[in-house]
Amino acid sequence: MQTTTADLVDEARRQAEICNACRYCEGYCAVFPDLHANRVFTSGDLTQLANLCHNCRGCYYACQYTAPHEFDLNLPRALADLRQASWEDFAWPQPLARRFHRDGVALSLAVLLGFAALFLAIGALPGEGDGFYAQISHGAMVAIFLPAFLFPLLSLAISMRRYWAATGGGGLSRAAFRRAFGDAVRMKNLAGGHGEGCNFEAEDRFSQARRRAHQAVMWGFLLCFASTASGTLLHYLFNQPAPYPLWSLPKLLGLPGGVLMVLGCFWLASLKRRADPELGARAVRGGEMGFLLL
Amino acid sequence: MSEPDVLVIGGGNAALCAAMTAAEAGARVRILEAAPKAYRGGNSRHTRNFRCMHDGPLGPLIESYHEEENLSDLLKVTGGKTDEVLARMVIRASEACLPWMEARGVRFQPSLSGTLSLARTNAFFLGGGKSLVNAYYRTAESLGIETFYDAKVTHLEMSEARVTSVTYERHGASHQVTPKSVVVAAGGFQGDLDWLARAWGPAARNFLIRGTPYNRGEVLADLLDQGVEQVGDPTQCHAVAIDGRAPQFDGGIVTRLDCVPFSVVVNRDGARFYDEGEDVWPKRYAIWGRLVADQPDQVAYAIIDAKSLDLFMPSVFPPIKADTLEELATKLGLPVKRTCATIAAFNAACGDVSAFRPTELDGVTTTGLMPPKTNWARLITTPPFYGYSLRPGVTFTYLGLKVDARAQCSLGNQPVTNLWAAGETMAGSILGQGYLAGFGMTIGTVFGRIAGEEAAARANHHR
Numbered sequence A: 001m002q003t004t005t006a007d008l009v010d011e012a013r014r015q016a017e018i019c020n021a022c023r024y025c026e027g028y029c030a031v032f033p034d035l036h037a038n039r040v041f042t043s044g045d046l047t048q049l050a051n052l053c054h055n056c057r058g059c060y061y062a063c064q065y066t067a068p069h070e071f072d073l074n075l076p077r078a079l080a081d082l083r084q085a086s087w088e089d090f091a092w093p094q095p096l097a098r099r100f101h102r103d104g105v106a107l108s109l110a111v112l113l114g115f116a117a118l119f120l121a122i123g124a125l126p127g128e129g130d131g132f133y134a135q136i137s138h139g140a141m142v143a144i145f146l147p148a149f150l151f152p153l154l155s156l157a158i159s160m161r162r163y164w165a166a167t168g169g170g171g172l173s174r175a176a177f178r179r180a181f182g183d184a185v186r187m188k189n190l191a192g193g194h195g196e197g198c199n200f201e202a203e204d205r206f207s208q209a210r211r212r213a214h215q216a217v218m219w220g221f222l223l224c225f226a227s228t229a230s231g232t233l234l235h236y237l238f239n240q241p242a243p244y245p246l247w248s249l250p251k252l253l254g255l256p257g258g259v260l261m262v263l264g265c266f267w268l269a270s271l272k273r274r275a276d277p278e279l280g281a282r283a284v285r286g287g288e289m290g291f292l293l294l
Numbered sequence B: 001m002s003e004p005d006v007l008v009i010g011g012g013n014a015a016l017c018a019a020m021t022a023a024e025a026g027a028r029v030r031i032l033e034a035a036p037k038a039y040r041g042g043n044s045r046h047t048r049n050f051r052c053m054h055d056g057p058l059g060p061l062i063e064s065y066h067e068e069e070n071l072s073d074l075l076k077v078t079g080g081k082t083d084e085v086l087a088r089m090v091i092r093a094s095e096a097c098l099p100w101m102e103a104r105g106v107r108f109q110p111s112l113s114g115t116l117s118l119a120r121t122n123a124f125f126l127g128g129g130k131s132l133v134n135a136y137y138r139t140a141e142s143l144g145i146e147t148f149y150d151a152k153v154t155h156l157e158m159s160e161a162r163v164t165s166v167t168y169e170r171h172g173a174s175h176q177v178t179p180k181s182v183v184v185a186a187g188g189f190q191g192d193l194d195w196l197a198r199a200w201g202p203a204a205r206n207f208l209i210r211g212t213p214y215n216r217g218e219v220l221a222d223l224l225d226q227g228v229e230q231v232g233d234p235t236q237c238h239a240v241a242i243d244g245r246a247p248q249f250d251g252g253i254v255t256r257l258d259c260v261p262f263s264v265v266v267n268r269d270g271a272r273f274y275d276e277g278e279d280v281w282p283k284r285y286a287i288w289g290r291l292v293a294d295q296p297d298q299v300a301y302a303i304i305d306a307k308s309l310d311l312f313m314p315s316v317f318p319p320i321k322a323d324t325l326e327e328l329a330t331k332l333g334l335p336v337k338r339t340c341a342t343i344a345a346f347n348a349a350c351g352d353v354s355a356f357r358p359t360e361l362d363g364v365t366t367t368g369l370m371p372p373k374t375n376w377a378r379l380i381t382t383p384p385f386y387g388y389s390l391r392p393g394v395t396f397t398y399l400g401l402k403v404d405a406r407a408q409c410s411l412g413n414q415p416v417t418n419l420w421a422a423g424e425t426m427a428g429s430i431l432g433q434g435y436l437a438g439f440g441m442t443i444g445t446v447f448g449r450i451a452g453e454e455a456a457a458r459a460n461h462h463r
């Protein structure tokens, strides 16, 4: 039997209506206050809820209605299934998004291999500079990485526009933006409402592991980004091309950044492997793992 | 496996509080829980808050809630049928319970949306009672407490006012333990419909049980048969009006229905039988359990129109909806003519509604109608019309074990030297009738801790 997005919406709605009559999980995360503000749930409302949930599973372990109870609550899974469907629907370009969700690990490997092949091919071209520019010319670097950098931004922007339209988002106030950004930097919603973290990897035991690991990836990413940015500035503004010494800004930022990102990702992957798959989106573990590996 | 010092019968809040306290005092503790792990925690897994006195802001609790106010709230709902000495003791001890609970993993949250009236008096558990129960089981495990699930106690052997052994069934086999001390925290008997029917009459077979099916009173019956002192009216139970479509057991909080004050309620025959607007719903939902239980087939139907749909918390089942009253009556299985005549008579008795205020007693009343509707009496005329069925939902039974201030049970007028009781199973020692929201968990926590302390003290003494 084929499960359609409409089925997933119906299931999420059924569960949201039970939660709305219960409200015991109100303090866990941003999903519940949003949910309790509604009485009837459109598919846009539910998509919004699905994308507010980050699958910490606090509400699953706290729920008195999980199977074998006949109400069969599993809100993290219902929202994950719907979230996955919504990403496929909103993400641009769409066919690629579908592929990634289903066959994420394979696709990631393919991308890695592709990059490796490219490096090899370019390495075979005659280079002239020092350091790794001896292998790849600056021009080739820019040719590969500029699109690799801009394409995701474009794709994110288009996807977000579609999402905003479908969930009925209105104008953004600056206060709302600041609050959202503050919550995101601290990853408040990963703290489980009591600041003790998620129930991700060890049943009903709370743990900060997932929040810390995500923070590692975030700070790692930001450091790498800062490193690249400072490198770009040095290159174009100060006319100091790479390679940079170990104590230069790009390396100081980039090295720990890279290490943090890699460690964070491995940590997340190992947490995910220990988590109960019944509580996540069933169809997309491949894609999620692939995302981490990338 | 070595024999435990302290055996705790039950796996809900009172049992866990007793078990943790005894283990912290150095006793080897075993819990026997009748339910499988997925359903552990009895009615405690359905709770959301506990009532807590406080002399200033405390945790999630705002302002203050003093002993005298708490006691007078209690006396109001029990019509004076309260053991004042024990009640004061519980109220005083409740303040220290909050940090004690936090230290054992319970987390609190601000009063839930829709329950702001309780923000001062009741502390809400983050994630509700099941997350409290989970936290306690985690703490119990780290204290080295053994927990046996699917372990139903059937008999306590007694000799000379002392429990000598305890028999339980597990995975189809019968086992015996010989602990030094025993704590009974196995709840009431409402899960046993035959017992309810014997106590209340055959009508009880149409009652729904709001909580766990595992509280069947085996231990209570066994002890009362052996002459252990009892307390509480055996024919009474706490019942509220809930959605008639709720499951037979374990429907919990989501089956609650708050629409009565804005509706006209008729019985199976399409006739009204009580003032729907007598008071705000939190003060009336308990008497409606009884009112519905007294109607033919133990069922009633609340009818509202489009004006009122958003005035109460949504319930788990959507209402039956129709464009005309005739159609609604048909869909609800009510006699159409009679029902429509009842609504017409009600509408004719409605007057000026300009003072209508959904959240307070507004005095918008019917005139010349019997029984009257004394508040929120608005015309039922705006389609679509909505209907809900109502049935009595049993929360707990009152019959229980009589204990003293140290939670100890007695036989005749002699204490049973190694038997203590905590929670629902002895709550009748404090509340003779009626109920105050959140006080069940307070009694269980306070008496669970006392019972655990006493049971460990005796076990340590007889090591």
Ligand SMILES: Cc1cc2nc3c(=O)[nH]c(=O)nc-3n(C[C@H](O)[C@H](O)[C@H](O)COP(=O)(O)OP(=O)(O)OC[C@H]3O[C@@H](n4cnc5c(N)ncnc54)[C@H](O)[C@@H]3O)c2cc1C
Residues within 6 Å of the ligand: B009, B010, B011, B012, B013, B014, B015, B032, B033, B034, B035, B040, B041, B042, B043, B044, B045, B046, B047, B048, B049, B050, B051, B151, B152, B153, B154, B185, B186, B187, B188, B210, B211, B212, B214, B215, B216, B217, B218, B219, B252, B253, B394, B395, B422, B423, B424, B425, B437, B438, B439, B440, B441, B442, B444
């Ligand atoms: C839907 C609902 C909501 C409620 N909300 C609140 C609230 O918000 N606040 C509040 O204070 N009160 C509330 N109550 C009342 C509250 O549930 C009780 O007061 C409280 O949980 C009693 O705790 P307890 O430990 O005594 O019993 P329970 O939690 O019911 O535990 C009894 C335990 O004994 C076990 N048991 C039974 N028989 C045997 C046997 N023969 N052998 C071994 N084990 C056995 C059961 O499996 C269970 O684990 C609510 C009740 C219901 C039904």
Ligand code: SF4
Residues within 6 Å of the ligand: A018, A019, A020, A022, A023, A024, A025, A026, A059, A060, A062, A063, A064, A065, A073, A075, B127, B128
């Ligand atoms: S997940 Fe369960 S406990 Fe939490 S709000 Fe929903 S129904 Fe209630």
Ligand code: SF4
Residues within 6 Å of the ligand: A028, A029, A030, A031, A032, A052, A053, A054, A055, A056, A057, A058, A059, A060, A075, A076, A079
């Ligand atoms: S899984 Fe976590 S984030 Fe998602 S709804 Fe439940 S508590 Fe909120």
